[in-house]
């Protein structure tokens with residue numbers, strides 16, 4: 357019984373990867389770089405996007421795909437910015453899933469103005485476990501971890517920390533009020549993903565946000581160079 361169960365999970369992930377590759381080809385055809393942005397609920401994904409996209413990125417037209425179980429709170433927040441925002445709810449057709457998968461992203465693609473953007477940031481559903489298991493056709497994975505979450509998170513949820521190429525450490529404005537040991541957190545981070553790029557930011561004060569904007573631009577340029 358156990359063996360069968362493992363097999364089914366593997367098949368499901370294979371099927372997901374096939375659709376993710378189809379998404380990837382469509383994004384490439386339109387010259388769109390894709391970032392899969394993940395975190396635990398409330399780490400600050402939407403706030404970081406509000407900050408990053410309040411002003412145009414240098415030479416990069418950005419769009420956002422908002423993944424949520426329900427509601428359009430985050431999409432509404434981003435609607436104030438002058439970037440195209442597409443809402444994708446996992447609730448109606450997808451059983452309220454706790455993550456986005458390649459098929460969900462594929463179903464939303466007709467609503468994304470791919471020919472008008474160079475970069476699509478996909479804000480995944482807030483969850484430290486499941487989103488890490490599903491590729492959606494992204495060029496890069498970034499995660500946000502806030503200093504209120506504790507130093508042990510890389511060790512407890514290693515897959516997400518391991519499969520990301522950037523860890524944004526957010527809410528550093530709160531450090532004076534917390535017991536958070538940043539060195540210990542970074543030590544744990546290096547245990548699961550040695551040397552992974554990391555940046556310290558506060559979406560509240562704006563500290564470090566310029567580097568986050570630069571990273572979004574550099575990922576877009578890198579993807580364009582790969583496809584060309």
Ligand SMILES: Nc1nc2c(ncn2[C@@H]2O[C@H](COP(=O)(O)OP(=O)(O)OP(=O)(O)O)[C@@H](O)[C@H]2O)c(=O)[nH]1
Nearest residue numbers: 396397398399400401402403482526527558559560
């Ligand atoms: N103090 C402080 N609060 C922040 C910072 N970034 C975000 N917040 C707050 O944290 C809360 C959650 O932020 P969101 O941006 O909604 O987080 P999220 O990751 O998009 O949340 P979900 O989409 O629900 O997973 C909000 O009340 C933000 O104002 C920060 O740098 N410092």
Ligand SMILES: [Mg+2]
Nearest residue numbers: 401402430479
């Ligand atoms: Mg959000």
